[in-house]
Amino acid sequence: MGQSASTALITSRRDSNRSSHRSVSIGDEALVAISSRCRNLTRLKLRSCRELTDAGVAAFAKNCKALKKLSCGSCSFGTKGMNAILDNCASLEELSVKRLRGITDGAAAEPVGPGLAAASLKTICLKELYNGQCFGPLIIGSKNLKTLKLFRCSGDWDKLLQVISDRVTGMVEIHLERLQVSDTGLAAISNCLNLEILHLVKTPECTDMGLVSIAERCRLLRKLHVDGWKTNRIGDDGLSAVAKYCPNLQELVLIGVNPTKISVELLASNCQNLERLALCGSDTVGDAELSCIAAKCVALKKLCIKSCPVSDHGMEALANGCPNLVKVKVKKCRAVTCECADWLRTKRGSLAVNLDCGEPEHQDASVSDGGLLENVVEFHSVANQMPLPSIASSSTGRSTSFMSRLGLLSGKNLVACTFRRWSGGNSSSRG
Secondary structure (H helix, E strand, O other), rough: OOOOOOEEEEEEEEEOOOOOOOOOOEEEHHHHHHHOOOOOOEEEEEEOOEEEHHHHHHHHHOOOOOOEEEEEEOOOHOOOOOOOOHHHHHOEEEEEEEHHHHHOOOOOOOOOOOHHHHHHHOOEEEOOOHHHHHHHHHHHOOOOEEEEEEEEEOOOOOHHHHHHHOOOOOEEEEEOOOOEEOHHHHHHOOOOOOOOEEEOOOOOOHHHHHHHHHHHHOOOOOOEEOOOOOOOOOOOHHHHHHHHHHOOOOOEEEEOOOOOHHHHHHHHHHHOOOOOHHHHHOOOOOOOHHHHEEEEEEEOOOEEEEEEOOOOOHHHHOOOOOOOEEEEEEEEEOOOOOHHHHHHHHHOOOEEEEEEOOOOOOOOOOOOOOOOEEEOOOOOEEOOOOOOOOOOOOOOOOOOOHHHHHHEEOOOEEEEEOOOOOOOOOOOOOO
């Protein structure tokens, strides 16, 4: 480890008994030793480091003030350590926190931030936190924040979103997944007039009214993902507003939502830049809707239909429609036959047709670590039928065999530290 090192991945190693959740973890002494020899460190990932304390993280922060990206998951330090990072690392641009175990008491948790880093932060991602709202001062103080991702964080977020949107109006990307947020929160988000990317995943209190408020004011919207969770609270009214006010829409993913030809036709007619469309787990998207898409979506390049009541008749419309279509993916649509898929490939030789005639299954747009929607459309990744991990559950880190290739022994602690440049990815895949 030398002064030129810019990236470190530090993770615990599982005990040799795979049924045990105990692991050998990096401690304060080793982390401080790393920081003293890598003062130019700009990227750090901490995974399942349960022996780290606030004191060790604070000492690290004083040595590595050039840090730009920090990602920590299932670590044991708390707000004092996090605040030390924010107070010392004035160049921090990306912060991702998952299951930070040192601040489990939401009512008594010390506020996090804003600190010196608030001026430079561009991305904040919070996952599976009982106490995510203690990061409120940091989010509110991050005036230059562009991306906010909140996944499975308990508590009512409406009031906090109101304050955030009043103070931080330049956000361009917001992800809300399994969050207690309602139309009140969406109305607050509509203050972000530069919003381009919005993911609403399993937020059952959000309705057409909230989506209308977003559409009316956030007219630069380019990507919209909605997992309605089969609640039928978002449908034609909300999507029609998107069609009316958001002509720049390029990507639309609807899961567990039931649009009809009314909103589909408006979207196809008004959103002339729509290139990627996924319709999954809908009871109302049938041949009429698919024929409408084929006739009017002239810019469409990639189409995914999954677990919808479409048939060969609807698929036949694609033979002469969507002139720019390069890939169509059909899954779990039992009325679509292999013969029709073969016929379509013959009619349009340049079109890639992917047909999976398996049984219908529940659609899940949950976002896994480092992933986007997968197996829904080719341009995204999704957690297929993965059970939601308990927020309080303990993580055992990477596999022993993998870490044995990366590990090195430092004192009594096994330190797995590999220097590599991890991709920041596009704004929709970070976190």
